[in-house]
Amino acid sequence: MATSNTDRLIKLGDTDRTVADPDEDIRGRDVRDSNGEDLGKVSGLLIDDEEGKVRLIEIASGGFLGIGKDTTFMPVDAITRITDDEVRISQTREHVSGAPTYDPALVAERESYGGLFDYYGYVPFWGLGYQYPDYPRYS
Numbered sequence: 001m002a003t004s005n006t007d008r009l010i011k012l013g014d015t016d017r018t019v020a021d022p023d024e025d026i027r028g029r030d031v032r033d034s035n036g037e038d039l040g041k042v043s044g045l046l047i048d049d050e051e052g053k054v055r056l057i058e059i060a061s062g063g064f065l066g067i068g069k070d071t072t073f074m075p076v077d078a079i080t081r082i083t084d085d086e087v088r089i090s091q092t093r094e095h096v097s098g099a100p101t102y103d104p105a106l107v108a109e110r111e112s113y114g115g116l117f118d119y120y121g122y123v124p125f126w127g128l129g130y131q132y133p134d135y136p137r138y139s
Contacts, residue, residue, distance in 0.1 A: 007110040007126075009046040017052060019045075030086040031059050033093045042087055043071070046113075048125070053132060055125055056113060057087070060095075072099055073113060077122040077133050089116055091120060 012019070012027075019025040040061025045054045057079070059072045064083040074089065074096070081088040089096075100115050110126075117124040124130065 009113060010049055011046040011058070012047050012054070015047075016048070025074050026057070026082060029082075030056075032086055032088050034080070034088070034090055035092060036088075037093045039089070039093060039096060040070075040072075046073070053125075056116070072096055072101075073116055073132045074099070075117055075120055075122045078120055079087065079133065095120075 004037035026042045027045060029042050029101040031042055033039055040059045042057050043060035046056040046058065047053060050054050054076045056073045057076055059074060061070050061072070074091070078085055078091055080090045099119055114124060117127075125132070
């Protein structure tokens with residue numbers, strides 16, 4: 001099946017693009033669930049090739065020196081609040097722990113990441129009626 005550029009996601013860090021305002025780059029910030037529990041850190045932002053909008057955040061948790069680290073991808077739509085130190089999401093730790101797992105090398109194609117939107121209960125960005133979230137949001 002042929003895919004358009006909006007079907008393909010790439011890591012922002014793997015491009016020559018940057019966040020328009022460096023103060024709005026959430027990579028490296030702590031991620032907390034809807035109950036305030038620690039989930040890890042934002043380790044990457046996945047953008048669509050064509051529009052350059054952030055579609056998924058990559059959350060890394062655990063591990064030491066990169067060994068044993070777990071990676072979770074989540075739609076940017078799950079972000080409820082961003083501060084200078086952390087990113088809050090609308091999901092619970094338990095729900096996030098049950099999310100589909102993906103090999104980061106495979107997450108680029110819609111067939112690999114499409115189920116995340118269903119799992120977390122969000123309209124996918126290619127779906128009818130989708131509205132890009134007010135991202136990033138700072139308080």
